[in-house]
Amino acid sequence: MSNNEMGIIIGGVAPAIILGLFMVFQKLATRNGAGPGQFLIILGGISAVIGGILFFAKGEPNFPVTGILWSILSSACWGISMAGVAYALFKFHIPIGKLNPIFNTNTLTSVLIGIIFLGEWSQVEVYRVIAGAIIIITGAIIVSKA
Amino acid sequence: MKDNTKGLIIGGFMPALMLGLFSIFQKLGAQQGVGPELFIFIGGITIAIVGAVLAKSMNSGKFSTRSTIWALLSGTCWAIATACVSYAVFNYNTPMSKLSPVFNTNTLTTIILGMILLGEWREMKIARVLVGAILIIAGAILVSGS
Numbered sequence: 235m236s237n238n239e240m241g242i243i244i245g246g247v248a249p250a251i252i253l254g255l256f257m258v259f260q261k262l263a264t265r266n267g268a269g270p271g272q273f274l275i276i277l278g279g280i281s282a283v284i285g286g287i288l289f290f291a292k293g294e295p296n297f298p299v300t301g302i303l304w305s306i307l308s309s310a311c312w313g314i315s316m317a318g319v320a321y322a323l324f325k326f327h328i329p330i331g332k333l334n335p336i337f338n339t340n341t342l343t344s345v346l347i348g349i350i351f352l353g354e355w356s357q358v359e360v361y362r363v364i365a366g367a368i369i370i371i372t373g374a375i376i377v378s379k380a
Numbered sequence: 381m382k383d384n385t386k387g388l389i390i391g392g393f394m395p396a397l398m399l400g401l402f403s404i405f406q407k408l409g410a411q412q413g414v415g416p417e418l419f420i421f422i423g424g425i426t427i428a429i430v431g432a433v434l435a436k437s438m439n440s441g442k443f444s445t446r447s448t449i450w451a452l453l454s455g456t457c458w459a460i461a462t463a464c465v466s467y468a469v470f471n472y473n474t475p476m477s478k479l480s481p482v483f484n485t486n487t488l489t490t491i492i493l494g495m496i497l498l499g500e501w502r503e504m505k506i507a508r509v510l511v512g513a514i515l516i517i518a519g520a521i522l523v524s525g526s
Contacts, residue, residue, distance in 0.1 A: 237472045237473075237474075238472070238474065240468075240472055241468040241469075241471075241472035241473075241474025241478075241479070242468075242474060242478065242479070242482060242524045244464050244467055244468045244472075245464055245465045245466075245467065245468020245469060245472075245474050245479045245482075245483070246465075246468070246474075246478070246479045246482030246483050246520075246524060247482060247483075248461070248464045249461035249462070249464045249465050249483040249486070250482060250483045250484070250485045250486045250488075250489055250520075251486070251489050252457050252460050252461040252464070252486075253457065253458070253461045253483060253486035253489070253490075254486045254487075254488070254489020254490040254492070254493050255454075255457045255489070255493060256454050256457035256458045256461060256486075257454075257486065257490040258490060258493045258494060258497060258498065259450050259451075259453040259454030259457060260450075260451075260454045261494070261498070262450040262454075262498075263447050263448075263450035263451040263454055264447075266444060266446040266447035266450060267442050267444050267446075267447045268444075268447035268448070268450070268451050269435065269438075269442075270431075270434055270438075271431050271432065271433075271434035271435025271436070271437075271438065272431070272435055272443060272447070272451070273431070273451050273454075274427055274428065274430055274431025274434060274435075275428050275431035275432055275435060276431075276448060276451035276452055276455055277424075277427060277428075277431070277451060277454060277455035277458055278423075278424045278425065278426070278427035278428025278429070278430070278431055278455070279424065279428050279455070280424070280452050280455035280456055280459065281420045281421075281423060281424030281427065281455055281456075281458060281459035281462070282420075282421055282422075282423075282424030282425045282428065283424070284420060284424075284456065284459045284460075285416075285417050285418065285419070285420035285421030285422070285423070285424055285459065285463070286421045286424075288417035288421075289415075289417035289418050289421050292417065295418075296413070297418075298412050298413035298414060300412040301408075301409045301410070301411070301412030301413045301414035301418075302409070302414060302418070302422055304405045304406075304408040304409035304412060304414070305405070305406070305409035305414050305418070305419050305422045305423060305426075306422055306426050307401075307405045308401070308402050308403075308404075308405030308406045308408075308409055308419075308423065309402070309419075309422065309423030309424075309426040309427050310426050310430060311398040311399070311401045311402040311405060312398070312399065312402040312423070312427065313426060313427040313429075313430030313431065314394075314398060314430060315394065315395035315398045315399045315402070316395075316427075316430075317430055317431075317433075317434045318390045318391050318394045318395050318398075319391045319395055320391075320434065320438075321390055321391065321434075321438065322387040322388070322390045322391020322392070323391060324438060325387070325438070326383045326384065326386060326387030326390070326391070327387070328384065328387035328388060328391055328392075332388070332392070333387075333388070333391045333392045333395075336388065336392030336393060336395075336396055337391070337392055337393075337395040337396045337399060338396075338484075338487070339396045340395065340396045340397070340398075340399035340400040340402075340484075341400070341480050341481050341484040342400070343396060343397055343399070343400020343401065344399075344400040344401075344402075344403040344404055344476055344477065344480040345477040345480055345481060346400075347400060347401070347404045348403075348404060348407070348475060348476040348477035348480070349477050351404075352404065352407065352408075352475075352476070354475040354476065354477045357475040357478075358475050358477055358478055362522055362523065362525075363477050363478060363481065363523050365519075365522060366481055366519040366520065366521075366522035366523030367480075367481040367484075367519065367523065368519070369515050369516075369518055369519030369522065370481050370484060370485055370515070370516050370519035370520060370523070371484075371519075372515055372519075373487075373488070373511075373512040373513065373514070373515030373516035373517075373518075373519060374484070374485075374487040374488070374512065374516060375512075376508055376511055376512035376515065377487055377488060377491050377508065377509055377512030377513060377516065378487055378491070378512075379508065380491070380504045380505045380506075380508035380509045380512065
């Protein structure tokens with residue numbers, strides 16, 4: 235199997251399935267009374283524990299400072315996004331069905347920024363990726379309104 | 381600004397931008413030497429901090445054994461999925477503009493799992509799920525083959 239295929243399977247297909255489970259468990263946590271703040275604390279905590287054990291068990295841990303700063307920024311974006319969704323749901327009572335189609339377009343944000351600013355145009359067929367992303371978003375919106 | 385507009389910005393447009401940036405910054409971190417273990421370690425700590433701020437600023441539900449267990453399972457899935465994405469970028473240099481559309485097909489997994497595990501098929505429009513699913517899969521094939 236080529237590196238490209240391995241990358242797509244490990245970094246695309248596997249997370250698609252596991253993130254589906256993530257959302258089902260999130261729903262169950264919320265149904266059983268977990269608030270958004272509590273949920274993020276537990277999610278962050280378990281992730282830090284798993285990551286910490288694996289990272290320090292490898293031996294000779296190194297700390298690339300620039301990379302760590304990007305990683306903090308990255309996960310802060312994720313956490314703040316989740317907080318934003320929760321805030322809109324609880325404080326402004328916007329139905330999730332209205333928010334979902336909007337934040338689902340985030341794929342397009344990463345595709346466009348990746349292609350334009352990270353120079354990924356040389357690694358992908360630009361029109362195919364953009365067309366595919368739009369088709370996926372359309373499908374996701376239809377499915378989430380079912 | 382109307383509450384409805386505020387809610388759509390905070391819970392829709394802001395996450396659409398920031399969830400996209402999450403993937404971009406994740407890649408920048410990987411390019412600067414942050415592997416999957418370190419990423420979910422740092423990410424976990426950052427997200428737990430965001431969660432703590434959120435819990436302080438709004439009513440965060442009650443800690444119960446059940447909600448905690450589901451949140452732990454959900455967090456574990458998030459950590460594994462996120463580590464998979466980092467692994468593919470870190471080891472195979474797979475472009476994020478390919479990975480992001482593919483792992484964003486997780487909406488379909490969530491719907492299918494919800495139908496099977498949570499019995500949600502009773503309240504869903506199956507025809508819409510099928511149309512959406514076909515679009516999502518077609519888009520993913522288009523992107524990953526590019």
